[in-house]
Each structure stands twice: as structure tokens, then as C-alpha cells.
Amino acid sequence: MKINFEEVLKKIEQLVKENKPDLLKQICQTLKEEVYHYDWVGFYSLKDGGLELGPYVGKPTDHTHIAIGKGVCGQVAESGKTRVVQDVSLEDNYIACSIDVQSEIVVPVLKNGIFVAELDIDSHSPAPFTQSDTDFLEKVCEMISTKF
Numbered sequence: 001m002k003i004n005f006e007e008v009l010k011k012i013e014q015l016v017k018e019n020k021p022d023l024l025k026q027i028c029q030t031l032k033e034e035v036y037h038y039d040w041v042g043f044y045s046l047k048d049g050g051l052e053l054g055p056y057v058g059k060p061t062d063h064t065h066i067a068i069g070k071g072v073c074g075q076v077a078e079s080g081k082t083r084v085v086q087d088v089s090l091e092d093n094y095i096a097c098s099i100d101v102q103s104e105i106v107v108p109v110l111k112n113g114i115f116v117a118e119l120d121i122d123s124h125s126p127a128p129f130t131q132s133d134t135d136f137l138e139k140v141c142e143m144i145s146t147k148f
């Protein structure tokens, strides 16, 4: 299925402009609704030297706190670089949230080049992510860096 990322980006731009108190949750909802291969969408932010789960949509997760360096999320907090994992079963440093998850993308939110939060997306599809997902999600994270 072809996704019109530009259209989705416009919707998110509009939400950012409206700047409602639940903006981050609205963004999670929009991403999950508009992109068929996004099944769990959530934000983790830096708090007390670790990652703390913020707004999300999808099944509740036990992993509300993640140490820096642990799992894909913790690695992105350390490197400040997007990680795409097309097959989570091949990943050694991985924290499983649900047996349905086959792949994952984690995109950092940087404020003045410094890591402050990240957008974590799990997918039930095998290897669904392309460079378009990365480019699109990095733009989304740029748009909301001041919200953390």
C-alpha cells in the first residue's frame, strides 16, 4: 500500500499549529491511523537519567522506564541516531513488548542537537520500513522538539 507521507505530514503540521494540550497523543493517533504498518506509536523522553514513557497509542506496555543503552530505545537515546530494525528476532539488544511485533523504528527528538526524547514505532508487518518512513518521521520529530 502506497502511503502519501506528504499528506500525513500536513495533518501533523496542522496539529502542531493548533498546539492542543494533548498534541503528542494526537500525533501518535494520527500516525497509527494514517500509516497501516504503524501498530504501536509512542514517545519516550529523558527523565532522571533514563527513558520514561509518555503519550502512546496501542497495547499497554510494561516498559514504562528504559535504561540508557538498553533495547533499541535505549540505544537511540545513547547515539541520538534513528534505528530501523526490520526483524526484531535478529536483534540481540532488544526489549520485547508484544509477540505480535516484527519490526521497529526509533527516531530521536533532538533539541539544539541534544537528545531529549524519541518516537518509538512497532509494526506487526515484517520489514515494512523504507527511507521514506525515516525521512518522514525525522521531520515529525523536528517539528515537535520544542514540546519536550
Ligand code: SME
Pocket (backbone or CB within 6 Å): 040, 061, 063, 066, 070, 071, 072, 073, 074, 093, 094, 095, 096, 097, 104, 120, 122
Ligand atoms: N522494543 C523497545 C522497547 C519499547 S516497546 O517496543 C514499546 C526496545 O527494544 O527498546
